[in-house]
Amino acid sequence: MGISIANIDHVVLNVQDMDRALSFYRDVLGCNVEREVESIGLVQMRAGACMIDLVPADRKVSGPNMDHFCVRVEPWDEAAVRAHLEKHSVAVDQAGLRYGAEGEGPSIYITDPDGNTVELKGPAV
Template identity: 40%
Template sequence: MTPSKPPFSLVGLDHVVLLVADMDLAMRFYQDVLGCQPGFSYPHLGMEQVWCGNALIVLQDYTKPEGAWARPPVEGGRNLDHVCIALSPFDHDAMSAHLRAHGIEVVEEAFHGGARGMGNSFYVLDPFGNKLELKGPPVY
């Protein structure tokens, strides 16, 4: 039996949901440090969304009564290693300076493959310990 093709084609990352413990801090990080734009707002769910290019990052504040439904079963529990955010071309020194200016430590720098090809990446943590890979366009 030959495997059938799915009845759809993959387009790209639509959204990722990150659990946060302070929505104001989360919004400042994603908007001021990363430059995300405000997206859809669902205060009745304890949820805010920000645009990251043509995808969304959903910020779910599990510390508020409205968002308690998303509280991890184990304190600090995670089900995600990192999220890779595709970036436009950037200057290495300018990127380093920008992150430093916001008090963001670069956990790791790397050059490896991703959905768009081989490129340079900065790994950082958001204020809640979520690891983000900030990946430039392919070099080749």
């Protein structure tokens, strides 16, 4: 029997400024704080069916940050997504069609306050 991955469960990001990171993931991407572990400074945020965990960089458990992670945006309205990002002064780094879990579809790359690349993904076309 092999391993069968159903979806992304969570990602853990090392962040320099917890308040700034919380503001980005809450206000820009719409995640909610679900759980906090004060003893290690961990904040777990709900991102749809997945979690984004934030850990203070001075308490990080592994390497730097990561290359990027991707979250599926539903419903996908690229103009509305871009307007929302602009309202929060978040620049679009790259946009185009990219292959993901559902197939080839639109995506936008942005950068969070700690330099982590976040891919916002629409449905397969």
